[in-house]
Structures are given as C-alpha cells and as structure tokens.
Amino acid sequence: xxxxxxxxxxxxxxxxxxxxxxxxxxxxxxxxxxxxxxxxxxxxxxxxxxxxxxxxxxxxxxxxxxxxxxxxxxxxxxxxxxxxxxxxxxxxxxxxxxxxxxxxxxxxxxxxxxxxxxxxxxxxxxxxxxxxxxxxxxxxxxxxxxxxxxxxxxxxxxxxxxxxxxxxxxxxxxxxxxxxxxxxxxxxxxxxxxxxxxxxxxxxxxxxx
Amino acid sequence: xxxxxxxxxxxxxxxxxxxxxxxxxxxxxxxxxxxxxxxxxxxxxxxxxxxxxxxxxxxxxxxxxxxxxxxxxxxxxxxxxxxxxxxxxxxxxxxxxxxxxxxxxxxxxxxxxxxxxxxxxxxxxxxxxxxxxxxxxxxxxxxxxxxxxxxxxxxxxxxxxxxxxxxxxxxxxxxxxxxxxxxxxxxxxxxxxxxxxxxxxxxxxxxxx
Amino acid sequence: xxxxxxxxxxxxxxxxxxxxxxxxxxxxxxxxxxxxxxxxxxxxxxxxxxxxxxxxxxxxxxxxxxxxxxxxxxxxxxxxxxxxxxxxxxxxxxxxxxxxxxxxxxxxxxxxxxxxxxxxxxxxxxxxxxxxxxxxxxxxxxxxxxxxxxxxxxxxxxxxxxxxxxxxxxxxxxxxxxxxxxxxxxxxxxxxxxxxxxxxxxxxxxxxx
Amino acid sequence: xxxxxxxxxxxxxxxxxxxxxxxxxxxxxxxxxxxxxxxxxxxxxxxxxxxxxxxxxxxxxxxxxxxxxxxxxxxxxxxxxxxxxxxxxxxxxxxxxxxxxxxxxxxxxxxxxxxxxxxxxxxxxxxxxxxxxxxxxxxxxxxxxxxxxxxxxxxxxxxxxxxxxxxxxxxxxxxxxxxxxxxxxxxxxxxxxxxxxxxxxxxxxxxxx
DNA sequence: TGATAAACGAGACGGTACGTCGTGTCTTTGT
DNA sequence: ACAAAGACACGACGTACCGTCTCGTTTATCA
Numbered sequence: 001x002x003x004x005x006x007x008x009x010x011x012x013x014x015x016x017x018x019x020x021x022x023x024x025x026x027x028x029x030x031x032x033x034x035x036x037x038x039x040x041x042x043x044x045x046x047x048x049x050x051x052x053x054x055x056x057x058x059x060x061x062x063x064x065x066x067x068x069x070x071x072x073x074x075x076x077x078x079x080x081x082x083x084x085x086x087x088x089x090x091x092x093x094x095x096x097x098x099x100x101x102x103x104x105x106x107x108x109x110x111x112x113x114x115x116x117x118x119x120x121x122x123x124x125x126x127x128x129x130x131x132x133x134x135x136x137x138x139x140x141x142x143x144x145x146x147x148x149x150x151x152x153x154x155x156x157x158x159x160x161x162x163x164x165x166x167x168x169x170x171x172x173x174x175x176x177x178x179x180x181x182x183x184x185x186x187x188x189x190x191x192x193x194x195x196x197x198x199x200x201x202x203x204x205x206x207x208x209x
Numbered sequence: 210x211x212x213x214x215x216x217x218x219x220x221x222x223x224x225x226x227x228x229x230x231x232x233x234x235x236x237x238x239x240x241x242x243x244x245x246x247x248x249x250x251x252x253x254x255x256x257x258x259x260x261x262x263x264x265x266x267x268x269x270x271x272x273x274x275x276x277x278x279x280x281x282x283x284x285x286x287x288x289x290x291x292x293x294x295x296x297x298x299x300x301x302x303x304x305x306x307x308x309x310x311x312x313x314x315x316x317x318x319x320x321x322x323x324x325x326x327x328x329x330x331x332x333x334x335x336x337x338x339x340x341x342x343x344x345x346x347x348x349x350x351x352x353x354x355x356x357x358x359x360x361x362x363x364x365x366x367x368x369x370x371x372x373x374x375x376x377x378x379x380x381x382x383x384x385x386x387x388x389x390x391x392x393x394x395x396x397x398x399x400x401x402x403x404x405x406x407x408x409x410x411x412x413x414x415x416x417x418x
Numbered sequence: 419x420x421x422x423x424x425x426x427x428x429x430x431x432x433x434x435x436x437x438x439x440x441x442x443x444x445x446x447x448x449x450x451x452x453x454x455x456x457x458x459x460x461x462x463x464x465x466x467x468x469x470x471x472x473x474x475x476x477x478x479x480x481x482x483x484x485x486x487x488x489x490x491x492x493x494x495x496x497x498x499x500x501x502x503x504x505x506x507x508x509x510x511x512x513x514x515x516x517x518x519x520x521x522x523x524x525x526x527x528x529x530x531x532x533x534x535x536x537x538x539x540x541x542x543x544x545x546x547x548x549x550x551x552x553x554x555x556x557x558x559x560x561x562x563x564x565x566x567x568x569x570x571x572x573x574x575x576x577x578x579x580x581x582x583x584x585x586x587x588x589x590x591x592x593x594x595x596x597x598x599x600x601x602x603x604x605x606x607x608x609x610x611x612x613x614x615x616x617x618x619x620x621x622x623x624x625x626x627x
Numbered sequence: 628x629x630x631x632x633x634x635x636x637x638x639x640x641x642x643x644x645x646x647x648x649x650x651x652x653x654x655x656x657x658x659x660x661x662x663x664x665x666x667x668x669x670x671x672x673x674x675x676x677x678x679x680x681x682x683x684x685x686x687x688x689x690x691x692x693x694x695x696x697x698x699x700x701x702x703x704x705x706x707x708x709x710x711x712x713x714x715x716x717x718x719x720x721x722x723x724x725x726x727x728x729x730x731x732x733x734x735x736x737x738x739x740x741x742x743x744x745x746x747x748x749x750x751x752x753x754x755x756x757x758x759x760x761x762x763x764x765x766x767x768x769x770x771x772x773x774x775x776x777x778x779x780x781x782x783x784x785x786x787x788x789x790x791x792x793x794x795x796x797x798x799x800x801x802x803x804x805x806x807x808x809x810x811x812x813x814x815x816x817x818x819x820x821x822x823x824x825x826x827x828x829x830x831x832x833x834x835x836x
Numbered sequence: 837t838g839a840t841a842a843a844c845g846a847g848a849c850g851g852t853a854c855g856t857c858g859t860g861t862c863t864t865t866g867t
Numbered sequence: 868a869c870a871a872a873g874a875c876a877c878g879a880c881g882t883a884c885c886g887t888c889t890c891g892t893t894t895a896t897c898a
Binding site: 455456457539540542543544545546547549552553555556560561564571578579580581584585587588589591592594595596598599600602603604605606612615616619620621622623624625626627 | 664665666748749751752753754755756758761762764765769770773780787788789790793794796797798800801803804805807808809811812813814815821824825828829830831832833834835836
Binding site: 686 | 868870871873
C-alpha cells in the first residue's frame with residue numbers, strides 16, 4: 001500500500017521512460033564511437049543520430065562516458081543473451097596451463113574485434129583520468145571477468161596444481177595485466193605466442209628449477 | 210655537400226624560437242593539469258597562464274597532448290639533471306629478487322607523487338585512445354625505463370639466476386604490468402607488499418616446486 | 419490553402435526568438451558604435467555588452483553591418499513611435515522654397531545629432547564598399563525620406579510652382595545630394611545658410627533670368 | 628656644412644628609402660583592392676605580394692588606407708603623365724551647358740572604369756568613417772577636380788552666362804554632388820541622360836521662367 | 837475514456853574553447 | 868641603416884558543443 005515517493009526532488013519517473021529512445025541512444029553512441037572516435041563523439045551528435053532531444057540524454061545520464069558505459073554493458077548483455085547462457089567460464093580440463101592459454105587466446109581475438117575495441121578503449125581511457133568512472137568500469141566490466149580466473153585458480157589450488165599460499169587475485173594479474181598493458185598502451189604485439197609464453201612464465205617462474 | 214633537408218610548407222624557423230616562451234608553456238601546462246585536471250586544461254588557458262599568444266603554441270605543437278608530452282619529458286630531464294647523472298639504473302647486488310623489490314617500491318612511491326601523477330595519467334589516457342601519441346608516450350617515456358629491467362634480467366641470466374630461455378622483455382611484464390594496470394585502472398591497491406608479492410610470484414612461479 | 423514557404427537549410431525558428439536578446443543587441447550595437455566607433459565595434463563586443471552568446475548574433479544576422487542596420491532602423495521606428503505619428507512629411511504652406519528650406523534646416527540639425535551620426539555614417543561607409551548592404555541602406559532608410567520630396571515637388575508642380583517637365587526624383591537631388599556629399603565626405607561646412615542657398619540655386623537656376 | 632639631423636626620434640631616413648619597394652607596394656595594394664576588395668586587403672597581403680617585409684610598410688605608412696591613398700595618387704599622376712599634360716581642364720567653348728555636359732559624360736565613363744572604381748570607392752568609404760583620411764582624400768583628390776568647375780563657372784560669370792551673385796563653389800555641387808551620391812550610395816543609375824538633365828535643371832532652375 | 841502530467845523532439849539560449857587570421861612590435865640576418 | 872623575413876603578444880573571427888531552458892506534442896497512467 002506504500003506509495004512510491006521519489007527521493008530526490010524532480011527525479012525523472014523511470015516508469016514512463018521511453019525504451020525506444022534508450023535503445024536508439026545506445027546504438028547511436030556505439031556507432032559514433034566506432035565511426036568517428038570517442039573524442040569526436042558528442043552528446044549533440046548522439047541525440048541527432050538517435051532522433052532524440054538532447055534533454056532526453058541529460059535526463060538519464062550524467063555524461064558522455066556514462067552513456068557509453070551503459071551502452072557497452074547493454075551490448076555485452078545482448079551478446080551474452082545471444083550466445084546462450086554463461087558468458088564464458090574458464091574451462092577446467094585439469095590442465096591449468098592449457099585452460100589458461102585457451103582463454104587468453106580467446107581474449108586476444110576479442111581485443112582485435114573492432115566492435116569491442118572502440119568503446120572499450122574509450123571507456124578505459126576515460127577511466128584512467130576519471131576515477132569515479134574508472135571504478136565503475138572495473139566493477140561492472142573487468143572484475144566479473146577476473147573473478148573467473150580467481151575461480152579457476154582456486155580449483156587448481158585444490159587440485160594441487162598451484163601452491164597453497166598463492167593469492168589468486170594477484171596471481172591472475174601475472175598473465176592478464178601484461179596483455180592488458182600491451183593492448184592499452186601499445187607496448188608490444190598481441191599474439192597467441194605471447195599469451196602462451198605469459199602463462200608458462202607465470203606458472204613456472206623465471207628462475208631455474 | 211650541404212644538406213638542407215625538407216622545408217615542409219611554411220615550417221617555422223626553430224632557430225628563432227623563443228626559449229622563454231617554450232619554458233613558460235611547459236610550466237603552465239604542468240601546473241594547469243595538476244590544478245584543474247587534464248580535461249579542463251585548455252590551450253587557451255595554457256597560453257594565458259604562460260603569458261603567450263595562442264599562435265605560439267599552435268606554431269610549435271599540434272595538440273594539447275603534444276604540449277603536455279614535451280613538458281613532461283622536459284620535466285623528467287630536469288629532474289634527472291638535478292638528481293645527478295644516470296636516471297636510476299636498477300641496482301645489481303646479486304640478489305635479483307631484492308633488487309627488483311627495491312626498484313618497484315621506488316616506483317610505488319613515484320606513482321603516489323602528485324607531481325608525476327597528474328600529467329602521466331593524462332598522457333596515458335590520451336595514448337589509449339590516440340595511437341600515435343600512445344606510441345610516442347611509450348617510446349619516449351616507458352620503453353627507456355623498461356629497458357633497465359631488460360638489462361638487469363640479462364645480467365641475472367648470465368649469473369644463472371634466471372633460466373636461459375627466458376625472454377627478458379616479456380619477463381619484466383610479469384611484475385611491471387600488474388602494477389601498471391592497478392595504477393591505470395584502479396583495479397587494486399598499490400603497496401610494497403603487493404609489489405614484493407609480484408616479484409616472488411614471477412620469479413618462482415605459481416606451481417609447486 | 420496554407421502557404422508555408424521556403425524552409426532554407428536549418429533556418430532558425432523565428433517564433434522562438436528571444437525578444438529580450440534582440441533588443442539588448444540593438445542597444446549594445448548602437449552604444450558601441452557611438453562610444454568606440456564602427457571599426458572598433460566587434461561582434462564579440464556587442465555580444466558581451468548585450469549579455470548574449472555570440473551565436474545568438476550569428477544565428478540572426480550575417481554581419482556586423484547587418485546588425486547595425488537593423489538596430490538603426492529599429493531606432494528610427496522607436497523615434498517615430500515616440501514622436502507621435504507621421505515621421506515628418508514635408509510641410510506644404512504653398513511656399514515651396516520656404517518649405518524646402520525648413521526641412522533641410524531640420525536635416526542639418528539631424529546630421530549634427532551624435533546619436534544619429536555615428537551609426538548612419540558607419541552604415542553609409544559600409545554601403546559604399548558593400549553594394550548589397552548599400553542597396554538595403556538606401557531602400558530602407560534613404561529612399562523613404564526622398565519620397566517625401568518627390569511628393570512635395572509633385573504638389574508644387576500641380577500648383578504651377580515647378581515646371582511641368584521636371585522629374586521630381588532627379589530634381590530633389592539638386593539640393594539633397596550636395597548636403598549629403600558635404601556630410602559624407604567633409605567637402606564643406608554644413609549650415610542653414612548653405613542649405614538655404616542650395617534651395618535658391620536649385621529652384622531658380624544659375625543663369626540670369 | 629650643416630648635418631642633416633632628423634627632427635623626431637628614430638624617424639626613418641627618407642633618403643635611403645627603397646624606390647623599388649615603394650612602387651611594388653603601390654602595385655600590390657592596387658591589385659589586391661581590385662582583386663579581393665578593400666576589406667580583405669591586408670597589410671600582410673600587400674607585403675607578401677610586393678615581396679617586402681611588413682616593417683617596410685609600417686615604417687613609411689600609418690595604415691592600410693594611407694598606403695592605398697598614396698598608391699592611388701601615384702596612379703593618377705602616372706595616368707596624367709601618360710596622357711600628356713593638364714589633367715583635364717574643362718573646355719570653354721562659350722556654351723556652358725554643352726561644356727559641362729561633356730565633362731560630366733567623361734566622369735560617367737570614369738566612374739564605370741574598374742581600374743579606378745575599386746580603390747576610389749575604398750578610399751571614399753574609409754573617409755566617411757575616418758575624418759582625417761577623408762579630409763586628405765578630399766584635399767588631394769577631390770578638391771583639385773572641383774576647382775576646375777569653379778574656374779569654368781567663373782569664366783561663365785564673366786561672360787554673363789551665370790548670375791553674378793552665384794557662388795561657384797556651391798553652384799558646382801548642383802550637378803556634381805547628385806552624380807557623386809548616385810555612385811557612392813547606389814541611389815540611382817548613372818547615365819549620360821542623367822547628367823545632361825542635371826546640367827539643365829541646375830542652370831535653368833526648377834521653377835517656370 | 838478522458839484528463840492530466842510527465843517525458844519527449846526540437847532547438848534557442850548564455851557560455852567556453854576551438855583553431856585561424858591579421859595587427860603592430862621586435863629581433864635576427866644579410867647586405 | 869634599411870631591408871626581407873618572420874616570431875611574438877594580442878585580439879577578433881566564425882564554428883562547435885556544452886548544459887539549461889522553454890516550447891508544443893505525444894503518450895501512458897489514473898480519476
């Protein structure tokens with residue numbers, strides 16, 4: 001019987017929100033980032049392309065980056081829904097090295113996919129300089145993926161394939177972060193060989209056995 | 210026998226360039242980025258603060274990022290000149306792990322130094338989305354530092370502390386990239402413990418010995 | 419039956435135009451021309467003084483001269499509205515010479531009025547070198563005034579005070595143009611004596627009777 | 628034995644002035660005004676076209692209008708020198724009306740000559756708004772021509788063709804000023820018929836005889 | 837099933853910054 | 868010492884977007 005009173009004064013009523021506009025804005029934002037790049041993507045441009053008033057964007061989002069982050073999350077959800085169910089849990093064949101190499105090779109492919117590249121680069125860049133957005137980017141996009149590595153490493157630890165005293169959240173960075181840095185900062189080529197090597201180095205260490 | 214190269218169309222005459230203006234622009238750019246942040250730093254603002262005409266900036270640099278990159282490089286050179294000689298070669302005490310931990314701890318300190326943080330974050334962010342600038346950022350700032358790790362790892366290999374078949378350029382990423390990613394993307398806290406752990410994991414591997 | 423004419427590419431919607439801004443721009447333009455002169459009057463200065471964005475000027479006018487012309491026309495309309503009704507038809511007492519002398523003396527006064535002098539000089543100057551504007555200046559400001567002389571001369575012709583074969587549109591130039599030239603080009607002093615003389619010379623000719 | 632000390636401090640030494648540059652500047656100024664119009668003619672443009680440093684212009688002239696005025700005067704002198712001797716005294720056949728009509732027809736032709744039109748329009752326009760230049764324009768260009776009419780009218784007065792009490796300096800304006808105004812302000816077409824009519828009206832008056 | 841109030845498209849508005857052009861001064865480098 | 872060349876501080880240009888603010892016009896609950 002409780003009425004739905006809105007907290008902040010004059011907050012927009014989400015129930016009356018136009019779904020059609022929301023989706024058109026996502027499409028326009030992603031298309032523009034891909035076509036003209038993030039810096040030349042403007043709120044006005046998104047509104048025009050989506051056939052939407054500027055105010056409709058300002059009403060529901062706080063910034064260009066905000067729009068793009070939601071658009072990109074939505075894109076990911078669509079892709080997941082299309083693909084079937086679980087996004088892509090890491091396989092567990094019992095061979096940790098092989099499993100990791102396989103997943104990283106898939107990541108290499110994804111990093112080369114232009115559909116994902118433009119928006120995720122844009123969001124990453126914005127996040128570097130805008131901590132608030134950066135943390136949301138990490139929490140909503142990055143961390144869930146990393147958690148899959150944590151799970152797989154924990155399973156490996158239980159199987160005795162990884163030392164018991166290893167912190168999996170740190171361990172995963174040994175092969176994920178180098179790939180991330182090469183992609184973000186153009187510090188080196190991104191190939192299957194490279195990620196395979198990372199896994200080997202990380203699992204067996206640099207020192208002689 | 211004279212070789213007067215490439216007079217590109219109406220290139221300015223560097224010999225007549227005002228040193229005073231160049232330095233004032235560096236100062237203004239760094240100060241503004243530190244004070245108001247990179248996105249709110251404008252060419253107009255830099256010019257005003259430096260007591261310089263806008264055209265003097267446009268004559269010598271092609272963009273805000275370009276100015277900042279040079280300013281930051283100059284800052285590094287000044288710092289190096291002030292510090293004495295060699296920037297900071299990695300020590301070689303014979304104990305590879307200890308040496309790496311020491312250097313990474315110094316890096317942790319640097320990453321927390323606000324003087325370096327604002328401009329280098331700004332440049333990194335710009336580089337993520339602007340490949341041309343990103344590559345220059347890497348070539349002029351990052352790679353020289355990474356080369357020091359390559360040298361130290363090669364020395365360790367000669368001493369038998371590192372496996373002979375290890376590629377040092379890749380190996381260094383095992384402890385450098387995780388730190389870089391945590392800093393760039395706020396994926397985790399940056400502490401001495403963390404970097405110490407990275408070195409241990411990287412050198413001895415994740416699997417039981 | 420509706421006739422919605424010519425939607426030129428992205429023409430602004432005049433119905434939503436800000437009256438307040440329009441008037442503030444007129445005021446600012448006239449004030450600046452009077453205070454600092456036409457060449458030092460800038461669009462930027464007008465916008466600042468009117469408390470208006472530059473784009474609001476560029477949206478509705480095509481040039482500084484265009485703004486000033488409209489402002490001056492508006493000023494004239496205001497003055498007319500304030501004065502009562504008819505702008506200033508030429509009196510018709512039956513004595514043509516006296517009537518013309520009286521009107522020209524009033525014109526002499528007007529030419530010395532600093533409120534009118536600055537903008538009308540500016541517009542005249544611009545019109546000399548910019549035919550399009552010049553023609554509008556004439557059509558909207560000059561010609562209506564000249565028409566009054568045509569009317570008075572026609573009345574005089576009907577009364578037999580002027581030869582029947584005289585073209586009044588040319589005839590009026592005999593006393594109007596000399597005054598205009600002295601004013602525009604500083605070719606001589608502008609006094610009641612002078613205009614009285616012009617009327618006498620024009621009406622009775624230079625040759626002996 | 629007196630040395631040639633210059634009066635004002637650091638006034639340029641006219642004796643060492645480059646004749647070649649002076650003429651190149653005249654040519655460039657006239658050409659640019661004809662080609663791109665007065666407002667788009669710039670000091671920089673003149674200097675570049677003349678193959679001259681900007682300072683060379685600023686050293687000898689005080690403004691763009693100043694350059695053009697001198698250039699135009701020089702052009703007139705050249706034309707006069709080419710034509711022979713006297714610029715163009717008004718003929719004196721004894722028939723005042725015919726003589727005036729002839730001269731005014733020649734003026735009509737001149738006003739249609741594009742070589743003279745662009746610069747003289749530019750100078751007239753500048754003079755309207757810049758009194759100092761306007762007076763020089765009149766004194767150096769206009770008044771000498773008008774003086775010829777004064778002379779012819781005086782001669783007519785002596786011959787009894789013009790009333791003795793007529794002031795020739797004012798009288799000439801009856802036919803000269805209307806032509807000037809039509810040309811300057813586009814207030815009407817400029818034809819032989821028109822100037823012929825002006826002479827008739829002016830000489831014999833508008834009232835019945 | 838209307839009434840009514842919110843979200844909507846459209847876009848004008850006051851601003852800020854853009855990157856360019858021209859000004860008039862100053863300095864450098866030949867003559 | 869004048870001249871060509873052109874860098875400089877400055878100021879205005881005309882444009883692009885920003886984020887805010889009306890305007891009618893849908894549209895989607897509720898009386």
